[in-house]
Every structure is written in C-alpha cells, then in structure tokens.
Amino acid sequence: MRRWSAAVVFFSLALVPLVLSGCLFAGAGEVESLELTASQEVLAFGETVQLNAVGRTTTGKTVAVIPDWELVQGTGTLGESSFRASSWGYEGPVVLRASYQGVSAELTLSINGLLGEPNPFPRPSGPNAALPKATDPDLYQIGEPLSEYAEYIFYWVTYPFGDLQAAKELLSYFVRDGNIQKPELMASEKNRYARVAIMDRIYEEELLPEIPRLSHRVHYELIDSEVLGGGTSFSRTISYRQGTTLEQVTELHARLVPDMANSHGLGWSNLSRHLARQILKYTQEAVEVEPEQTAVSTWSFASPDDALHYLHTAWVRVDTFYLSDSGGTPLERSGLFSDYGFSSCPVEIRGEVVYVTWSW
Numbered sequence: 001m002r003r004w005s006a007a008v009v010f011f012s013l014a015l016v017p018l019v020l021s022g023c024l025f026a027g028a029g030e031v032e033s034l035e036l037t038a039s040q041e042v043l044a045f046g047e048t049v050q051l052n053a054v055g056r057t058t059t060g061k062t063v064a065v066i067p068d069w070e071l072v073q074g075t076g077t078l079g080e081s082s083f084r085a086s087s088w089g090y091e092g093p094v095v096l097r098a099s100y101q102g103v104s105a106e107l108t109l110s111i112n113g114l115l116g117e118p119n120p121f122p123r124p125s126g127p128n129a130a131l132p133k134a135t136d137p138d139l140y141q142i143g144e145p146l147s148e149y150a151e152y153i154f155y156w157v158t159y160p161f162g163d164l165q166a167a168k169e170l171l172s173y174f175v176r177d178g179n180i181q182k183p184e185l186m187a188s189e190k191n192r193y194a195r196v197a198i199m200d201r202i203y204e205e206e207l208l209p210e211i212p213r214l215s216h217r218v219h220y221e222l223i224d225s226e227v228l229g230g231g232t233s234f235s236r237t238i239s240y241r242q243g244t245t246l247e248q249v250t251e252l253h254a255r256l257v258p259d260m261a262n263s264h265g266l267g268w269s270n271l272s273r274h275l276a277r278q279i280l281k282y283t284q285e286a287v288e289v290e291p292e293q294t295a296v297s298t299w300s301f302a303s304p305d306d307a308l309h310y311l312h313t314a315w316v317r318v319d320t321f322y323l324s325d326s327g328g329t330p331l332e333r334s335g336l337f338s339d340y341g342f343s344s345c346p347v348e349i350r351g352e353v354v355y356v357t358w359s360w
Helices: 006-021 246-256 258-263 268-283
Strands: 031-038 048-057 062-064 068-078 082-084 092-100 103-111 138-141 149-158 165-176 179-185 195-198 213-229 233-242 293-302 309-324 347-359
Touching (some): 031 103, 048 092, 068 103, 068 233, 149 246, 213 233, 233 309, 233 347, 246 258, 246 268, 293 347
Antiparallel strands (some): 031 048, 048 082, 068 293, 092 103, 138 213, 213 309, 309 347
C-alpha cells in the first residue's frame, strides 16, 4: 500500500484551489479550447477507461484542467474522470462532452460488445412488463476438492466432576491434508479433562462419500428500472449493496481454514485475505473480499429515436462461492450428503452494476 507523507498531502490540498481558480495560468491567457484523450478508445463490455483533458490558451500554451463530463450519446457509467462500458449488449459509439469555463469539446469511444459472454437476462414482453428480482444463477465453475474441510457436529461431553454432561456443537475435521478421515476435534476444542463421544453414530461408521469442493455461481439482482420514450436522455445516481457480510465470510472461512479460524481471531482483514486466497486456490477466480457497504453509481443514458419505448434496467452482479459436491450441487441439497446435515456456507460478493436496455 502506498503511503503519503504529511508534507505531500498538505502540498496537494494547497495546489487544487490554485488550479481550479486559474491562478496558475497567470500570463498564459484564457482557455479557448480543450483537447480530450482516453486511456483507450475501443472498449469491451466491463472495461473502464480514464479520461483526460488539457486546455489550450489564447497564447498557445497548454494547461491541465478538470472539466465537467457528460454523456451525450450511447450508454454507460460516467465517473468524475472515467467511463465504464457497463451496459449489457450495447455495441457502438459513445460520445462524451467535457466542459470547462464555458469551453467544451467532445470525445468518441467505441464499444465492441460482450465478446461471447452468455446473456442471463430475461426478455420482457413489453416496457411495462414485470421483471424478476434476480436472474437465475449460472454455475460458473465446479471447484477442485478441498485439502482441508471441517464441519460442526454434535458431541456428548462428559466432565470429570460428578455426572455433568453437555451436548455441544463443535468443529471437527472431515478432510485433512487432502485425505478423508473420521471426525476429529481440532486441538483448540479438545479438553484433556473431558471425555467426548459423538452423538450421531453415522459419523463413527461412515466416511464421507467424496471430498467437498468450493464452487462458483453468478446471478444479477435488479436495483432500478426506468421506461423512456425514444430520443429521451436521463442521468440518475442509484445506491446499492456492495461487498459481503462478516457472518458469511466467517462461516466459510471456518470450514476451509479451521485451525486458523480457531486460533487467529476473526478480524476482517485476516478473514478476507485468507478466504480470497482459498477461493483462488480452488476455483482459479481472483476476487476481492470486501466488507458490505452502501455504494452509489451514476447511471446515464442517451436514447436514440429509432424506437417508441425503451426499458432501462440496472442490476448488481452477485458472485457466490459455496461448498458443493462434484456436480456443483450445494451440500445441503446434494443427494450424496443428504444424511450429513452439512451447509454449503455461501458467500455472496456483490460487485459492479450492469445496465440492460430493451426497445420496442
């Protein structure tokens, strides 16, 4: 992580007002034109480009400026100095306009489309048709067998003082070092003064039918929609849930890294770092596990006039990582594990917003 010194931060804060007020342009003349560039001019769906503007003054000098950007043709997500191709299925030009102190210019980008991505969204019958709250989940990948796997099971614990007994739900190993084994308490849960017996004899007599896996599926949740006529433009900021919850991360982490879960506390940074590493190990999916928060996205659309009605919708992508059998079925629904009472411990990671538009 890059760290800034206090002196650098102070200098940067002091510099911004000078740039915005034009004080640094002394002797350079007024800005009479803008030159616009993007980090790339051709995008595929999901890609983001950085936008840059330079002002040319009446005396021929160039100066850095911070303009206001707006979308005048096409669709996507526009930031303060960035643009993301976030509209599912849109292919064609996107025209952006930058304005600074009464001077404006336009920049055209080209979006190439989905590049073979499957379309999970239903086709509504009309602009006012009811839409589902979420798309059907799509199984992206069945993961590799786990090398460590633990589950909560019930034990009878008999203590040495009197006839005191208690039923406890404790984490126990089922797979260790890549091998299936009979249930074994972890070191942190063993008590040398107590005698432990497993309540359900199925765990004593039967090994697991196979090693569980960490699999990956994706769906999209509807967060906003708008019906507009042809030739209409609009822009709106919407809020949505992003990231995941501590409870979900804790449950899955305890199954995949049981010793660490019992001995290293449950701080968010520790959990998220190790869980992301486990996800990458078993599914080859690099993900960033972040705490859940409320995020905002500015949705802009400039409708062409070649249709009477447009239905614009906003969806948030949800990646779910969960414990499954070798067919990708969650453990609690798997016929192979029907007698074990296991949980798939799903972790839902809400990420980027996707926009989908239909026309009639």
